[in-house]
Amino acid sequence: MSRLSNILQSVLFLSGKAVEESFIKEKLQLSAKEMKDAVAELQAQFSGENGIHLLRFNGKLQFATNPQYAKEVEAVLNPIKEKELTNAMLETLAIVAYKQPVTRLEIEEIRAVDCTYSVQNLTRLGLIEAVGRKETIGKPLLFATTDEFLKRFSIGDVSELPDYETLLEKLKEISYANTAAVTDAKPMFDKVEEPVPEFLQGEKVEVVE
Numbered sequence: 001m002s003r004l005s006n007i008l009q010s011v012l013f014l015s016g017k018a019v020e021e022s023f024i025k026e027k028l029q030l031s032a033k034e035m036k037d038a039v040a041e042l043q044a045q046f047s048g049e050n051g052i053h054l055l056r057f058n059g060k061l062q063f064a065t066n067p068q069y070a071k072e073v074e075a076v077l078n079p080i081k082e083k084e085l086t087n088a089m090l091e092t093l094a095i096v097a098y099k100q101p102v103t104r105l106e107i108e109e110i111r112a113v114d115c116t117y118s119v120q121n122l123t124r125l126g127l128i129e130a131v132g133r134k135e136t137i138g139k140p141l142l143f144a145t146t147d148e149f150l151k152r153f154s155i156g157d158v159s160e161l162p163d164y165e166t167l168l169e170k171l172k173e174i175s176y177a178n179t180a181a182v183t184d185a186k187p188m189f190d191k192v193e194e195p196v197p198e199f200l201q202g203e204k205v206e207v208v209e
Contacts, residue, residue: 004034005041008061012054017114018062090171092118096128097149097161101142103134119143127152 001009007028012019025035039054039061046054051069055062065073092115095107107115122128126148133139150156153171161167 001041001045002038004028004030004038005045008038008042012061012063015062017116018055018057018060021059021061024061088113088115089118089121090168093122093127093145093149093171094164094168096122096143097145097158097167098164100144100158101131101134102144103140103142105140107143 008024011024021035021039024030025032030038039056042054042061043056046052046063049066051066052063053066055064088111091111092107095110096102099106099110104115104119107119119128123130123143126146128143128149129146130141131144132142134142145158150158155161162170
C-alpha cells in the first residue's frame, strides 16, 4: 500500500472509532483525489475474507470486525470484556441515575472515557433505556434508568437515591450478591475506578419526571 494509505490505516486503528473524512483531509492537508485514492486502497485491502473491514458511512471512516466472524469473536472477547468493564458499567449506571435523562456524550464528558460499550450493555440488560432525543445538533439519544433498575437494586423511586459513593457501593454489593448466588466467585469490584465527579459531591438529587 502507499504511504498515505498506511498513515490513514494507523490513524483509524489508533482512533478506535469513526473519524470524519473531512477532518483527516484537513489535518493531513490532502486533496480530494489523494483522500479518495487512499480510501479506495484501504477498502480494497480491508474487505472480503479479511478479519477487519473498513466502514465508510456519513462521511466517516472506521475499522470494524468482519460480520462473518462475529460469533467467534464474541465467544473469545465477551467474557473478558464483561469482567474488565464491570466497574465502568456500574459507574455509568450511577451517572445515568443522577443525571437522567442524559446522552452518551454527556456521560463520557464526566467519565472522560468512551462509554459506548457500557451504555450498550446496560441497555441490553434493561437497566437503562432510550427515552427520547436531545434537541441539539445530531439529536443524540437520551438515556434514563428503568423500572428494572429500581427493582434490581431495591430502590423505590429515584428520589430515594443516596449520595453517589453510597449508591455505587450499593450497586456493587448487590451485583456481587447476585453473582455469588450462582457461583463462589470472589468479588469483581474492589474500588471506584475514578474519583467521584465534582458535580456529584453533595449534590441534591432531583426527581426526573
